[in-house]
Amino acid sequence: MPDQQARASELRTLLNRAAHAYYVLDSPLMEDAVYDRLYQELLKLEQEDPSLQRADSPTQRVGGTPAKGFTSVGHRIGLLSLDNAFNRDDLNAWNERLLKVIDRPANTALAMVGELKIDGNALALSYHRGVLERAATRGDGSRGEEITANVRTIASIPLRLQIDDPPEWVEVRGEAFIPDETFAAINDERERRGEALFANPRNACAGTLRQLDPKVVAARRLDFFAYTLHLPGDAQPPSQWAALEWLNNAGFRVNPNRELCSDLAAINRFCDHWEQGRHNLPYATDGVVVKLNNLSLQEAAGFTQKAPRWAIALKFPAEEAPSRLLQVAVQVGRTGAVTPVAEFEPVALAGTSVSRATLHNADRIAELDLHVGDTIVVRKAGEIIPEVVRVLPELRPSGAEPVQLPRTCPECRSSLVREGSEAATRCVNSCCPAILRGGLRHWVSKGALDIDGMGNKLVEQLVDRGLVSSIADLYRLDPALLASLDRMAEKSAIKLVTALEQSKQQPWHRQLYGLGIRHIGEVNAKTLAAMFLSMDALNQAAAAEPERIADLHGIGPEISDSLGLWFTTPANQQLLKDLQAVGLSLEATASEREDAAERLSGSEGPLKGKSFVITGTLPSMGRSEAKALIESAGGKVIGSVSKKTDYLLAGEAAGSKLTKAESLGVTVLSEDDLTAMLQ
Numbered sequence: 224m225p226d227q228q229a230r231a232s233e234l235r236t237l238l239n240r241a242a243h244a245y246y247v248l249d250s251p252l253m254e255d256a257v258y259d260r261l262y263q264e265l266l267k268l269e270q271e272d273p274s275l276q277r278a279d280s281p282t283q284r285v286g287g288t289p290a291k292g293f294t295s296v297g298h299r300i301g302l303l304s305l306d307n308a309f310n311r312d313d314l315n316a317w318n319e320r321l322l323k324v325i326d327r328p329a330n331t332a333l334a335m336v337g338e339l340k341i342d343g344n345a346l347a348l349s350y351h352r353g354v355l356e357r358a359a360t361r362g363d364g365s366r367g368e369e370i371t372a373n374v375r376t377i378a379s380i381p382l383r384l385q386i387d388d389p390p391e392w393v394e395v396r397g398e399a400f401i402p403d404e405t406f407a408a409i410n411d412e413r414e415r416r417g418e419a420l421f422a423n424p425r426n427a428c429a430g431t432l433r434q435l436d437p438k439v440v441a442a443r444r445l446d447f448f449a450y451t452l453h454l455p456g457d458a459q460p461p462s463q464w465a466a467l468e469w470l471n472n473a474g475f476r477v478n479p480n481r482e483l484c485s486d487l488a489a490i491n492r493f494c495d496h497w498e499q500g501r502h503n504l505p506y507a508t509d510g511v512v513v514k515l516n517n518l519s520l521q522e523a524a525g526f527t528q529k530a531p532r533w534a535i536a537l538k539f540p541a542e543e544a545p546s547r548l549l550q551v552a553v554q555v556g557r558t559g560a561v562t563p564v565a566e567f568e569p570v571a572l573a574g575t576s577v578s579r580a581t582l583h584n585a586d587r588i589a590e591l592d593l594h595v596g597d598t599i600v601v602r603k604a605g606e607i608i609p610e611v612v613r614v615l616p617e618l619r620p621s622g623a624e625p626v627q628l629p630r631t632c633p634e635c636r637s638s639l640v641r642e643g644s645e646a647a648t649r650c651v652n653s654c655c656p657a658i659l660r661g662g663l664r665h666w667v668s669k670g671a672l673d674i675d676g677m678g679n680k681l682v683e684q685l686v687d688r689g690l691v692s693s694i695a696d697l698y699r700l701d702p703a704l705l706a707s708l709d710r711m712a713e714k715s716a717i718k719l720v721t722a723l724e725q726s727k728q729q730p731w732h733r734q735l736y737g738l739g740i741r742h743i744g745e746v747n748a749k750t751l752a753a754m755f756l757s758m759d760a761l762n763q764a765a766a767a768e769p770e771r772i773a774d775l776h777g778i779g780p781e782i783s784d785s786l787g788l789w790f791t792t793p794a795n796q797q798l799l800k801d802l803q804a805v806g807l808s809l810e811a812t813a814s815e816r817e818d819a820a821e822r823l824s825g826s827e828g829p830l831k832g833k834s835f836v837i838t839g840t841l842p843s844m845g846r847s848e849a850k851a852l853i854e855s856a857g858g859k860v861i862g863s864v865s866k867k868t869d870y871l872l873a874g875e876a877a878g879s880k881l882t883k884a885e886s887l888g889v890t891v892l893s894e895d896d897l898t899a900m901l902q
Contacts, residue, residue, distance in 0.1 A: 227268055231275040234265040238281045240385070242378055279354045279383035293368035293433070293855075295901075298347050300394050300453050302361045303526065305512065305536040311491060314513070317535045318487050321515065324532055325523050332486035334516040336463045337493040339480050340536050341448055342425045342507035343400030344432055344843070346374060348449075353389030355382050360432065363898065373432055374399075376441035385474030390458050395470065396451035401428045402506045405444050415678040417668030423608070424507050429843055433852065446506070449475035462516045480504070483516065498539050510538040543602040543612060544570040548595060551582065551626045555634050557661020557739055559649040563588060563628060565599065565611050572603045580609035584646045585628050592616065594623035632657070646879070654794070659693075660686050662739050666694045670745050671737030672726040676719040684708050694737075695801035698723055724806075731756070731811040738798075742785045744862050746854075750775055757810035758799060765790045779865040828857030829901060834867065835860050838881060839874030841894045849897070856901055864889060872897055 238261055241252045262281065269276045276282070308314045322331055345361040358374035359367035374380060377399065384393065401409070406424040413420055421427035431443045452466040453459070460466045464483045471477045480497070484490045494511045501508050515521050515533040524533040546567040554562045563582040570577055580601055582588055591614050593599075598618040599611050628648055632639055637652035650658065663682045667674035677697075685691045690704070700723070705716035729737075732752035736745050743751070754775060755761035764771055765786040773783035789795050803809060835853050837860060849872060850860045864871060864883045871877075871884035871891045884891055892900075 227272060228275060231265060231268050231277075231280075234261055234268070235277060235280050235383075237261060238265065239279065239381070239383055242281060277354075278356075281382070293370060295362070295366050296357065296359050296369045297366050298359065298362075298364070299349065299392075300347075302345055302347055302364045302367070302396060303530050304364070305534055306527075306530045307510075308535050308537045309540075311494075314491070314494075314535065314537055315487070317513075321524060321532060324525070325520055333520075334462075335484050335487070335490050336467070336514045336516050337482045337484055337490050338450060338512045338514070339478055339497060339501070339504075339508045340510040340512045340538075341398040341400050341478070342423075342509045343398040344425065344429050346397055346399050346432075346447070348374070348380065348395040348397070350384060350389070350393040350395070352391060353384040353386070353393075355380070363895070368433075370432055372437045373434065373440040376437050377445045377447050379447045379476040381474035383474075386472065389473075390454050392455060393473075394453035395449050395475065396453075397447055397449035397475070399428055399432060399445050399447050400424060400506055401431070401443065402446055404505060405446075409443055416673075417664035418670070435855070447476060448478045450478070450512075459518065462518055463514050463521075464516055466518070494537055501539065508539075510536050512536050542572050543600050544572055545598055545600055545615065546570045548593065548597045548599050548626075550595065551588070551593070553629060553633055555632060555650055555655065555657035555661075557658055557665050558741055559651055559655065559658050560647040561628060561632070561639060561649060563626075565593075567599060567601065570601060572601065572609065577601060577603070577609045580611050582611060585641070585648055586646055588626050588628070593626040594619055595626060596620040596623045654692075656686050659691075663691070663694060663697065665739045666697070666737045667726075668737075671733055672729050673733075674719075674722050674726050676715060676722055680710060681708065693798055693801060695798060695805050698727075698805035698807075727806045727808070731808070734758075734802075734807060734809055735761075738789075740785060740789045742782045742862055746850075746860050747778060747782060747862060750778060750859075752811060759810075761786070762790050762799075778861075779863065779867060781863050781865070828855065830856040830858030833858045833869040835870045835872055836862070836864050836868055836880060836884070836889075837872045839877035841872070841874040843894065849894075852897070852901065 241261075265280065266282050269280065269282055306317070308317055318333070319329065321333070322329060327333070347359045347361070347367060348355065349357040349359075355371070355375070357369060358371045358380075359369050361367055375382065401424040403424065406421070406427055409427060410420045421430070427443070428445060431440050431445060434440050449470040450467070452470055460469050467477050467481065482489075482493050484493055490511075490513055497508070497511060513535050515524065521531070521533040524531070526532060546569075549566050549568065552564045552566055554564060556562065563584070565580045565582050567578060567580075582591075582593070591599075591611060593611075593614060596619070598615040600613050600615065601609060602612050603609055628639070630639060631637060632650035632652065632655060634657040635650065635652050635655040637650055637655065639648050639650055641648045652658070660682055663677075663686070664679060666672055667677040667682075674697075685697075685700075685708075688708075690700070691697060700720065702713065702716040702720050705711050705719060706713045730752075732745075732749045735752055735758070736743065736748035751761060751772070755764055761772075765783070769780075769783045769787055772778055772786060773780045799809065830853055835858055837849050841849060853860050853872075861868065864880050864887065866887055866889075868884070868887075868889050871880060871889050872894070873881050873884075873891050874894065881891065883889075
């Protein structure tokens with residue numbers, strides 16, 4: 224036993240040093256094969272004798288079962304927000320206020336530290352005797368959510384501090400983020416699976432940190448920069464620069480693009496450099512954080528009610544660029560919705576060349592008063608998504624024609640329609656190739672049948688070559704045919720056919736969701752599948768008892784009507800027959816019926832029995848993260864607002880759902896309101 228304990232301790236030390244050298248110093252100590260062998264040796268020791276397992280073991284970076292939710296915890300030291308400066312006048316005014324509050328002459332030069340403001344998510348890390356004990360989100364600054372299991376997966380965060388004789392406790396603050404290259408790979412994978420893309424790395428990072436399964440977090444390869452240190456009593460370093468050096472020596476990644484500046488003029492030069500230089504960085508930054516270097520002077524300066532007086536964030540100006548509109552193309556989605564896309568002369572924005580931007584719908588085109596040949600102003604929303612901000616009508620060419628959506632579908636030439644008060648214009652031809660491609664991508668997506676290997680390019684080939692005309696045709700494909708297609712080989716073809724066969728065992732609610740029936744998302748599909756245990760039962764109810772469907776919690780007449788319309792379409796009835804013919808059950812198994820009944824009864828929590836609709840862009844989390852938060856507290860998230868809706872969770876650009884909620888008297892919540900309800 225002593226020998227095993229000593230060996231386990233030795234392996235933990237070796238592996239932690241190797242991880243620090245690889246992920247933080249970018250200077251590997253050993254070959255990957257050697258690391259893997261040592262890791263497996265440690266893992267075997269811990270499995271044979273669980274008493275050898277320690278919190279700082281590299282085997283604990285990913286492990287355990289998914290969490291059922293997150294616990295609210297208080298921060299030992301609060302995480303306050305920073306005041307913002309939007310130009311150099313604001314920065315100068317902050318410096319003048321700072322000199323007054325610490326009682327220094329107006330021309331005093333103060334040493335300051337310039338640090339890049341990483342566009343990520345703040346974390347509070349607590350170490351006890353050198354070992355990571357707890358990690359939490361910022362929350363409201365005084366309380367956050369405990370996400371230690373997720374943070375353990377971030378390889379650049381040490382599980383044990385790389386110093387001898389660590390203090391009793393250490394509090395570290397820093398920013399978790401997703402590098403640009405990793406973000407692009409995540410979105411490529413989501414697109415391949417037919418999932419909604421993340422708008423920007425910050426949203427992706429926030430959503431990742433709030434995943435209930437640490438293995439999902441590990442797969443997204445988050446990174447971390449430490450920027451604030453708190454130690455007991457006299458152990459605290461004398462300056463911010465010394466604190467950053469302490470963090471670096473303790474094993475943290477500290478942003479190398481920092482500078483100790485002798486005065487405000489040097490800070491201005493630092494800001495000038497990075498306003499342009501940021502485009503060459505491998506991660507997103509939206510400004511510079513300026514901090515008074517001397518920690519004693521920081522203490523003297525103190526805080527306002529919401530921010531430290533000794534620090535400020537200078538935000539980089541939003542980049543905009545003019546360009547000439549060449550044309551407006553249209554794209555057709557799986558529901559038939561037609562999205563106009565502006566194509567313009569390429570412009571450089573946020574370090575990339577941009578030549579396309581979505582125009583959303585016909586209303587947005589009308590609002591911009593867009594004409595062919597117009598000079599438009601383009602920017603990247605959140606430095607990620609290109610958008611047309613405005614038109615410069617004074618530069619409009621003589622005789623320029625107003626932009627209008629086409630009257631017919633660009634894919635199948637069927638007439639386009641716009642129903643009632645809907646913003647979207649649609650193709651309603653169910654045989655449209657664009658709708659078929661979208662329907663296939665949705666069917667194979669992760670939330671539906673989750674068929675690995677069926678990417679967008681393959682779907683396009685299958686449709687364009689006429690090899691599939693419905694979802695059911697996917698199950699008639701054979702390996703030889705698939706192997707003859709571009710970018711396919713015999714092994715990958717066999718693997719895909721196997722994945723298709725295995726997908727027939729997916730739960731009934733996934734099959735229902737995969738059909739892409741309008742207004743039926745994952746949550747609604749679960750609700751319907753719990754009440755109607757087969758497609759036949761749902762079909763009969765839609766025809767004879769639509770009110771029974773509408774009365775289900777979170778469903779309502781809009782979804783009931785959509786189901787009725789879908790079932791009365793002959794092509795859809797034929798599709799159901801074809802799916803059953805190729806081996807899809809379209810009904811629940813006995814165990815799935817028990818699980819569905821349990822889901823329908825609702826989970827326990829402060830939001831039990833309450834229904835929510837989410838709209839707009841939330842400040843710090845994506846919609847999927849908000850949805851997971853609500854459901855983990857017993858609530859239900861539905862797709863549309865009705866009199867039965869309890870709450871509308873609204874962010875920026877909430878749109879028509881907010882208007883409808885206000886007209887119906889539905890309570891409107893902000894993200895902060897929701898957080899308060901969960902405490």
